[in-house]
Amino acid sequence: MTAADAPDLERATLDKAASENFPVAPFFLPKDWRDDLMAVYGFARLVDDIGDGDLAPGGADARVLGVSATEAEDRLVLLDAFETDLRRVFDGTPRHPLLRRLQPTVRRRGLTPEPFLGLIAANRQDQLVTRYETYDDLLAYCELSANPVGRLVLGVTGTSTPERIRLSDAICTALQIVEHLQDVAQDLGRDRVYLPAEDMKRFHVRETDLARKTAGASVRALVAYEAQRAGDLLNEGAPLVGSVHGRLKLLLAGFVAGGRAAIRAIAAAEYDVLPGPPKPGKVQLLREAGVILRGEG
Numbered sequence: 001m002t003a004a005d006a007p008d009l010e011r012a013t014l015d016k017a018a019s020e021n022f023p024v025a026p027f028f029l030p031k032d033w034r035d036d037l038m039a040v041y042g043f044a045r046l047v048d049d050i051g052d053g054d055l056a057p058g059g060a061d062a063r064v065l066g067v068s069a070t071e072a073e074d075r076l077v078l079l080d081a082f083e084t085d086l087r088r089v090f091d092g093t094p095r096h097p098l099l100r101r102l103q104p105t106v107r108r109r110g111l112t113p114e115p116f117l118g119l120i121a122a123n124r125q126d127q128l129v130t131r132y133e134t135y136d137d138l139l140a141y142c143e144l145s146a147n148p149v150g151r152l153v154l155g156v157t158g159t160s161t162p163e164r165i166r167l168s169d170a171i172c173t174a175l176q177i178v179e180h181l182q183d184v185a186q187d188l189g190r191d192r193v194y195l196p197a198e199d200m201k202r203f204h205v206r207e208t209d210l211a212r213k214t215a216g217a218s219v220r221a222l223v224a225y226e227a228q229r230a231g232d233l234l235n236e237g238a239p240l241v242g243s244v245h246g247r248l249k250l251l252l253a254g255f256v257a258g259g260r261a262a263i264r265a266i267a268a269a270e271y272d273v274l275p276g277p278p279k280p281g282k283v284q285l286l287r288e289a290g291v292i293l294r295g296e297g
Contacts (some may be wrong), residue, residue, distance in 0.1 A: 036105040036156045043100040050078045051123025115148030130192045138221035170237030177230040177263045182277035220271040234259045257288035
């Protein structure tokens with residue numbers, strides 16, 4: 001990889017922040033928080049892109065991680081190489097530009113390897129497990145795939161406590177479930193189903209029903225049921241917003257508002273998520289955030 005490739009690798013990943021359901025590092029935060037949150041986001045987004053096979057074309061990420069061209073399409077090999085490079089963040093000099101960007105954040109905020117390793121483990125699991133039998137199985141997956149992100153936000157802002165971690169976990173799991181609901185068709189295209197099999201049986205939904213262009217009544221009922229579960233988790237975690245002050249309160253309100261606005265968008269689509277992900281508009285997100293900050297919900 002040439003020196004010119006490094007900024008391109010960073011931009012290809014960090015530019016995706018604008019399409020997330022929630023604000024990643026909004027302008028109103030202190031600059032050092034924004035920089036550190038974007039460094040954490042860059043890691044989380046890149047590991048997801050590796051796991052989903054969504055890396056930028058050309059193989060630059062594989063090359064910088066030391067993966068040969070013959071193995072560059074093997075996601076497990078890439079994840080192993082990425083984990084090796086992550087460990088250099090804590091005891092050496094990482095190769096990937098996004099991990100070099102992360103290293104000062106880790107040192108400044110005293111972050112530990114565990115949440116980063118959890119995100120890698122989740123993407124490794126995605127290569128091996130493509131169906132979840134029960135809701136509890138899905139929650140265990142979210143413990144790896146989503147909850148570390150909230151814990152890292154608390155770590156970056158220096159506000160971690162056991163109770164805040166518990167509330168953050170509820171919010172992050174909810175946001176993950178909402179994302180799965182938005183992406184039912186896209187995930188099926190990757191041979192993944194994140195709707196619990198026991199719930200599909202309960203609502204008489206088969207995988208062939210998820211492959212249709214529009215959802216039938218049974219699929220809509222199932223999506224509504226899972227959206228209610230996600231909404232309940234958001235409500236459970238919402239007191240996290242009131243436990244902090246200032247700009248962090250605005251940020252966390254944005255996370256909860258993003259989840260609630262996405263659920264409303266799914267409901268507005270009459271729970272038909274198959275044509276494409278129902279996305280909330282900015283006005284809806286701001287309205288939800290205002291309700292949360294006023295303490296009305």
